[in-house]
């Protein structure tokens with residue numbers, strides 16, 4: 001059966017990681033699935049005390065693969081990138097030095113680099129499993145204590161919109177495990193974006209998915225709507241936040257919003273991480289933030305956020321406020337990397353570590 005063959009392949013791959021004593025180089029795509037997947041593996045290696053580096057790349061080229069060949073990493077792990085170029089990659093790099101953690105359909109199913117690929121295990125790489133999910137199963141095989149990384153896998157699943165028609169395959173398994181562990185919660189909410197970041201008034205005015213005549217895009221109408229429901233506009237610190245509402249007020253907002261919405265669907269599953277704080281509680285927001293980090297050449301911050309770095313989290317909330325409006329959904333491609341500065345030799349600093357901006361880097 002597919003699950004068994006996949007988990008057997010995962011076990012072999014985890015054994016390769018575990019057997020490594022030298023540095024492991026994690027190369028990941030710059031979207032949120034790549035960043036979350038890389039962070040899951042980096043966390044697993046960090047906990048094992050193994051040396052590693054993470055580099056986030058916008059794409060792989062022959063030149064960049066040749067550059068990888070010059071690195072003296074013992075194992076190069078490609079996350080969410082590479083499956084569509086297996087023939088080229090294996091012509092440049094020895095297969096025994098590589099591990100592919102990528103759910104995209106491979107250009108060569110028979111390649112030894114495609115052993116983990118969902119297509120080789122009767123799985124649908126666009127619905128059953130994403131790269132963060134694959135990374136999660138590797139991490140869990142390395143140590144079951146890595147179960148606490150299930151929220152990061154969910155961030156990757158949402159980033160790739162694999163939850164859209166309901167979870168299935170190994171994605172569903174991860175979400176169920178996350179719920180059992182008390183790390184993931186699911187409830188039905190009005191289809192609004194930014195529950196943890198914006199005020200209730202701001203949510204109602206600025207919503208993209210939920211449309212209510214006389215409320216959406218209408219500050220005075222939105223105020224009147226909330227007042228009608230008995231929801232105070234001012235909370236403890238400025239405008240009322242969603243988490244300040246009582247259960248009754250939340251219920252009223254949900255029912256009334258659903259009733260008056262003119263665009264379907266007005267409600268959607270909302271996934272949250274109860275052990276996280278602030279905007280990192282909101283799975284969709286988290287995923288959007290990581291995508292923005294990648295596209296703004298701040299992937300190093302994205303990795304650090306996933307690994308719990310508080311200074312990276314503070315920095316991200318500063319820059320995120322300025323771009324949130326242009327990046328409302330995780331799959332939005334409106335933010336493009338700045339190609340010109342890709343070749344820049346300047347560097348940014350995070351927690352005392354210096355990162356070249358040309359290749360976002362996070363190292364142990």
Ligand SMILES: [Mn+2]
Nearest residue numbers: 033080131160
């Ligand atoms: Mn992906």
